[in-house]
Amino acid sequence: LAHNGDLKNPERVLADVLEREASMTTGLGRGIATPHAKTEAVDKMVMALGVCREGTDFAAMDGQPTKFFAMILSPKGEEGPHLQVLSMITALLNREALQAELLVAKTEEVAYHDIRVHGSRWRSTNR
Numbered sequence: 001l002a003h004n005g006d007l008k009n010p011e012r013v014l015a016d017v018l019e020r021e022a023s024m025t026t027g028l029g030r031g032i033a034t035p036h037a038k039t040e041a042v043d044k045m046v047m048a049l050g051v052c053r054e055g056t057d058f059a060a061m062d063g064q065p066t067k068f069f070a071m072i073l074s075p076k077g078e079e080g081p082h083l084q085v086l087s088m089i090t091a092l093l094n095r096e097a098l099q100a101e102l103l104v105a106k107t108e109e110v111a112y113h114d115i116r117v118h119g120s121r122w123r124s125t126n127r
Contacts, residue, residue, distance in 0.1 A: 001048050001073070012041040013073060027060030032093045034086055036072040045074045045081055047089070049111065051102050068093050068102065092118055 002010040016037035020026070027033045048071045055065025070089045074082040092098060098118040105111040 001046055001071075006046045007041050007073075008043070009041040013037070013039055016041070017071070017073075025059040025061065027058040027066050028090065029060050029062035029064065030094060031055065031060075031064065031067040031099065032090065033058045033060065033066045033069050034072065034090060035069065036074075036082070036086060038074050038076045038078070038082070040076055042073045042075055045072065045078065045085065047072045047085065049102075049115070051105070051111070053103055068099065088119075 001007050001013075007013050016039040017035050020037045021035060025033075026035045050069040050071070052067050052069070055067045058066035058069075060066050070093060072082065072085055072089070092115065095118055098114060101114040101118075102111055105114060
């Protein structure tokens, strides 16, 4: 996100995410974590997805290694969309088929395509 110019202050983002994480882990379990924060370091909501194929300790609620990270940053004071995106991305990442595809995706473009396809399916079944 910093490389793309989406962050006004990467150090502030890190501090805000770590502060939020200190209050309660965002390691949800089933290999998923959703680190997120409201921060003055963004002008609009931004999100990044990370995949750690071997998994890493992220203090997940189930004690299992975390493989899928969806970091969501929103401007302070913005409420609705932040929670909606958290809910949607969590539901998507809970799909075993999407997890399997992300673990073998060779490029960012392939991973993005996989998420879009599963997102379309999710929206059509959750109306």
